[in-house]
Amino acid sequence: MKARVAVLISGAGTNMAALLYAAKAADCPYELVLVASNNPDAAGLVLAKAEGIATWARTHKGMDRDAFDALVDEQLRAAGADYVALAGYMRILSDDFVARWAGRMLNIHPSLLPKYKGLNTHQQAIDAGDAYGGCSIHVVTPALDDGPVLAQTPVAIARGDTAESLARRVQFAEHQLYPATLAAFVSRERSPDWLLGRVRELAMALPEADEVSSHGMPCFGIVKGKKFAYFTHDHHRDGKTALLVKISGADEQAQLIELDEARYYRPAYFGDGWIGIRLDLGDTDWDATGEWLRKSWLAIAPKKLAGLMAVAEDF
Ligand code: GAR
Secondary structure: OOEEEEEEEOOOOHHHHHHHHHOOOOOOOEEEEEEEEOOOOOHHHHHHHHOOOOEEEOOOOOOOHHHHHHHHHHHHHHOOOOEEEEOOOOOOOOHHHHHHOOOOEEEEEOOOOOOOOOOOHHHHHHHOOOOEEEEEEEEOOOOOOOOOEEEEEEEEOOOOOOHHHHHHHHHHHHHHHHHHHHHHHHHHOOOHHHHHHHHHHHHHOOOOEEEEEEOOEEEEEEOOOOEEEEEEEOHHHOOOEEEEEEOOOHHHHHHHHHHOOOOEEOOOOOOOOEEEEEOOOOOOOHHHHHHHHHHHHHHHOOHHHHHHHHHHHHO
């Protein structure tokens, strides 16, 4: 299944177009499910419509930031978006909105970050006598044009360049960089190695945890004690990447499967005391995963050790 991406634009939308046309390749790991704008006249909307992509536009004028961002968020969720790509979206986002899409929202910025956040980036690079301008893709965090940089392309500044001439060349670089970076970003979250890395980080943070291999699966237990989690990838060719954790028994197992049968399953050969939780659906809640691991650890930890954890939690 392809990752579902919504793009937010305010203007020409050439970066959105680059994302859209890259998505037409059969092996592109994402698809565009919505192009949304705070500017009903944004030229990019016409192009998106012509290409059969759902669009939504509404002016932010006269609305406060939180209320407008809540409307946008509603649209993104209704479209079933897993990720948001900001592409020339010239609005500061509310902290709530950023928090809701934490780790799932990227932005493209026309400078080699951390240089020149904000506006007039090309003029600033020229005025500073820089040899290169360029563009960056970063994960969006609450601070403007901040957040971990995923990729950058330097673009040489030529003698006599103006902000406009440099901007035009940087756009060629942007149109290459954004689709490739977005594709790598959404794939990473589905790759077994990356998923195992996240599980390992959470599991190994529990007291006295260690990792061994069991039945060909990476597996986490208490040193010289019982196991509390297994990481399975395509075991017995079932095509699933999942975490197996301890639960209370058959009732809880049945309830979970009824609640969300795409995510939860009864792991073969493990019996009623375990649940399989798919990690390859693209919308894994890592806080919840940490909580599953902690509960599973508590279920098998020797009393003395479990008692220490309970004490720690009282603080
Ligand atoms: C792009 O150059 C993008 O880097 C920049 O706006 C332009 C949008 O063009 N973004 C920012 O300045 C964000 N701070 P487009 O609408 O043709 O994609």
